[in-house]
Amino acid sequence: MTGGRPRLGYIGLGLMGTEMTLRLLERGWQVTVWNLEPERVPPMVAAGAVAAASPAEVAGASDIVLMCVLHMAAVEACVFGPGGIAEGAAPGKILVDHSTAHPGRTAELARRLRDETGMGWVDAPVSGGTVAAREGSMTVMAGGAAADMATVAPVMADLAANFTHMGPCGAGQTAKLINQAIVGTNYVLMAEVLALAEASGIDAARLPQCLKGGHADGTLLQQLYPRMQARDFDPPRAYARQLLKDVHAVEEFVAGLGLDLPLVTAAVRRHDAHVTPENAMVDPASIIRLYDKKK
Template sequence: MNKPRLGFVGIGLMGEAMTRRLLDRGWQVTVWNLERERLDLVTLHGAVAAASPADVVAAADIVLICVLDGEAVRHCVFGPHGLATARETRGKLLIDLSTIDPAATQEMAARAARDAGLAWLDCPVSGGPGAAREGSMAIMAGGAPHDFERARAVLGDLGANVTHMGPTGAGQTTKIINQAIVGAGYVLMVEAALLAEAAGIDAARLPECLAGGFADSVLLRKLYPRIQRRDFDPPAAYARQLLKDLKAVGEFAREHGCDLPLVEQAGARFDAYVASGHAMSDPASIIRLYEASRRKAA
């Protein structure tokens, strides 16, 4: 059976990696991005550029979207020449890979179904561009079970761990919890590296030494070495994005009557780092915030 035609809206760091992965796996992909120059990163590998999101959905059966935040999703779907404005949308499937608010997801999904007949899956991802390129991401999905089954093949080519977590919004809720762990984990890995270096042990061997123990984790094995080597360029992600996610965690926690002081402190650290001019720096480079404070204290 022929594979469904795919569209992809949002060719950022993650969108580029996912689009190239899909092309490698034999999918036909039509793409659009606000900054047109980024389209060259995927059209050189076989993607077809479209003039607008509406043109993407016209050329596709399933459209994936991965953009900065909820407002960007709303604009790409419902704005001028957005996905929902296309002439033929009914029966097509939209897979939102962005990280946005669960309530906004539920509202937009209902509107897309009502006004355009578009089915919606919220499928935020975790793992970074490297995992996206390799197809080894974790993908947490929310939406109707039959829509998840429609998306299973394409999601399976993008992720090694694809889980249907429940109805619309469940994927985004799971991603909020994921980002609480990740955001606090970045700060913890930085502080572990600083402490190991200050104590004079072989800081580079820490992940090897702790492997198999309770402190072992993907963060320790993959993130800590980059921090310890100060390996931040080119960025694997952006500090502004993680700050946005940590703020979302805080808001969600307050709505549900939860006090998360550890996550709040991690958010405060990233807020200070972004405010100091590092919005587009790799989140792991937040160690520079600590190093700057140390120099001032010296």
């Protein structure tokens, strides 16, 4: 503890991790950072963070370790791989995993980490994008023990406008999969209604204002649709490969429950068509290009 506040670590300085780390530094937290690609570390150090040589070193220097990495394999590597968090873990420390990962596997790894080291685990995937991360207005859906939730709550208060405890470890990831089912299908829907509006001859740019306050309104119509309409994809707010990974995870989860959800399946196929190798690192809003090609 420093000045009565937990010492924080952050592992994974991608688009979201960078903005969250900057937010925490601005709010006065001590943050030790590590990233697989080392070139992302110096800007955080310039902003006041302390660099670490490994996830284990981050864990050793921190009371609460936050992590946001690409996928389940990266989570496992950062926690239990060589130089991983488990090597610097100790009773009373807590890992807060902001990655989007598999619910069941998350629960298994959380049990293992607690059994082997005494370190707690809160799965806390996020929604809202980089702007919300920077402003501290994210939505965080969380799973874990109530005591761990209480410990991390002051940190989450500086990062999230909505921090909801959904149940035991894995419950946050389940809620995130449902979130991504909504997001993934609606990215396709926004592209298709934009294509419809443009083809119909109306002023497509005025549609969000026209529909504001009605049943069709929402943040995707008010925020995503205008970016699609303006073809405003640079710099990317997220990466298409990430949303593709997430909707495939939704499809796998749905199949595991024995459900048939045709709308979700159709949306996944649209993302498959869009995310070719050259589109992997573009903003997922660029899925409208699938429909531009048909003009």
